[in-house]
Amino acid sequence: MSNTSTAPSVVVAFDETLPDFEPEPLRRPAMKTGLVNTFKALPLTxxxxxxxxxxxxxxxxxxxxxxxxxxxxxxxxxPHVAGAIAAQARRLVFYSNVVDLEVRNRATEKLLSFIASPGGITRALFANSGAEAIENALKMAIRHTGRKKIIAFEGGFHGRTLLACNVTGNPKYRSQAPFHLDDVVILPFGDADALREAVDDGTAAVVVEPIQSMAGCRMADPSFYRELRAVTSKHGALLVYDEVQTGIGRTGRMFFSGRDGIVPDLICLAKGIASGFPLSAVLVSETIADGIGYGEYGATYGAGPIAMAAMLATLEVIEHExxxxxxxxxxxxxxxxxxxxxxxxxxxxxxxxxxxxxxxxxxxxxxxxxxxxxxxxxxxxxxxxxxxxxxxxxxxxxxxxxxxxxxxxxxxx
Ligand SMILES: Cc1ncc(COP(=O)(O)O)c(C=O)c1O
CATH class of the missing domain: 3.90.1150.10 (Aspartate Aminotransferase, domain 1)
Structure with a gap:
């Protein structure tokens, strides 16, 4: 596994046009009232x-x-995102996916237009958080393959709901799962031999955070991602990329998927997808989508009009700027x-x-x-x-x- 950037050392050429930034001293710690303390907050309000x-x-x-x-x-x-949210709020704050919405259709079409995978991913399912996207993607993989075993990696983080927490390899969060599910196997990240040994004809999915953010932005060697694709295809297991952090432009491409020609079967997105308005998505192929029946997946707020307007505006800004x-x-x-x-x-x-x-x-x-x-x-x-x-x-x-x-x-x- 290679964690270290191989970028050549250069003399730092700082831009001197911007004056040194000299803020006022910090005056007081942040106050928290009435909240369950789930995060160690920074001392600012x-x-x-x-x-x-x-x-x-x-x-x-x-x-x-x-x-x-x-x-x-x-x-x-x-301004473009805030304007789109405000305009949509004035037009229609919410209606669920029981009705068709133009803004939803335009936003979905725009999101899928960034996927360059002929014959591959063509459909999106929306929800509200990263953990929900992971839950949905793994449920799809289990139901699509008719298998139960899920493989994930040490150092990976996938969220705090029961299944997401179970496939999270990071011991700090994994140990917080109220109980552990059978059929989840955690492997060392970047170990192709362990991967080849573990994936078999009973494997439903391999889920991976392509760059393990919480673990300190760890990346595997490119050969590991190739192996992920090869071994899952060989055994008919589905490859799930958790792109909650790597997606929507953060690595300098719209998605990590497609890098070195490797396209997973399912992509999970959240975080930056709508610039901060809560929204997540699972992107899937026609084949997987066609096997899904009515009522199997859903989230009341998923793909609501304001979230869709915020996502569309976000994608437009990424493109135009x-x-x-x-x-x-x-x-x-x-x-x-x-x-x-x-x-x-x-x-x-x-x-x-x-x-x-x-x-x-x-x-x-x-x-x-x-x-x-x-x-x-x-x-x-x-x-x-x-x-x-x-x-x-x-x-x-x-x-x-x-x-x-x-x-x-x-x-x-
Ligand atoms: C890679 C990754 N996957 C999943 C999640 C879970 O997302 P959420 O907190 O929106 O449920 C996170 C959150 O930090 C994440 O970084």
């Missing part, structure tokens, strides 16, 4: 956002290199620059899904950067900080981040 920037209730400005868990794909409150090219170019710049910084040991991942390994604890870096007005993520690897900026992040802001990060790391080492 957010008020508003605009593009790659957010402001707290004290008016302090932050550069957002995290997008609220890789969600704000077009940035915060993009050439965000795939921006992620590829600015992402490569970030990787090259980070790789050449003293103290950076490795950069994992692709595009705007990056894990930065240093000898300093990521939580310490995160706190220090927050003091300096930058939001970054940690990961389940204590020494890997995650960068998941909005897809609209441009080079000047990337350079502002790099300058502050370089200074911060130097101080903390």
């Amino acid at each position: 957010l008020d508003r956002g605009d593009g790659v920037w957010v402001w707290d209730t004290d008016g302090r400005q932050y550069l957002d290199m995290y997008s609220g868990h890789a969600v704000a794909s077009t940035g915060h409150s993009h 050439s965000l795939l090219a921006n992620v590829a170019e600015t992402g490569s710049h970030l990787v090259r620059s980070l790789t050449s910084l003293p103290g950076v040991e490795a950069v994992h991942g692709l595009g705007f899904l990056l894990g930065v390994r240093t000898g300093v604890r990521a939580a310490e870096i995160q706190a220090a950067l927050l003091e300096r007005g930058i939001i970054v993520g940690t990961s389940d690897d204590p020494f890997v900080m995650r960068l998941l900026p909005p897809l609209i992040l441009q080079r000047p802001e990337a350079d502002a981040f790099l300058r502050t990060f370089a200074d911060t790391l130097e101080e903390l080492q």
Whole structure:
């Protein structure tokens, strides 16, 4: 398995046109009232956002290199997305999929137009969250194949519902499943031999997070993805790509699927699909879709008009603002620059899904950067900080981040 970017080291050429970003000092920790404490919250209370920037209730400005868990794909409150949501809300807030909706048809057609797989994936099923997409995809695989065994990988994260949690390889979340289901096998990520041994004619699906974000943006060697396709095809098992994070442009392509010519049978999407309006999707082939009967799948809010308007507007922004090219170019710049910084040991991942390994604890870096007005993520690897900026992040802001990060790391080492 290869986790480390092989990008050549270069001298960092920072863009000097953007003045150093000097925010006000942090004044007080965030207050939480009445909530179940499920996340360790950052010490700030957010008020508003605009593009790659957010402001707290004290008016302090932050550069957002995290997008609220890789969600704000077009940035915060993009005018085209916010406008589409507002216009749809004025027209029709909700009607379920018991009726046909033009906005749903246009949005679905647009989403599927980005899939380049002749004879392959042609249909979408919508729900509301990533975990729901995983549940639906695995249920489809089990029902389609008539088999039960599901194979997943150490380090993978697929959500917190019962089945999603069971196929999550990360022990921290897997151990939180109320009980463990039989027929789920967790293999080492990137181990082709283990894969060949485990997949058999009783396997319904192999589910994989192509870049394991929570584990620190770990990627496998390209040969592993080829093996995933080969071995599942050989045994008639379905290959499920969990593209909840890698999908919708984050790696510099619309989907990870299709990379190196490898197309899975099912693709799960969520997070950035509608710029933050709750929506998820499972993309499937005609053959799988045709085997599905009425009432088998559904979610009351799934494919509702506002979610569809938000997704359509998101896809239009990605296309019109050439965000795939921006992620590829600015992402490569970030990787090259980070790789050449003293103290950076490795950069994992692709595009705007990056894990930065240093000898300093990521939580310490995160706190220090927050003091300096930058939001970054940690990961389940204590020494890997995650960068998941909005897809609209441009080079000047990337350079502002790099300058502050370089200074911060130097101080903390
Ligand atoms: C790769 C991946 N799959 C699934 C999920 C679950 O998504 P949700 O929290 O929307 O249920 C997540 C959430 O972080 C994720 O990162």
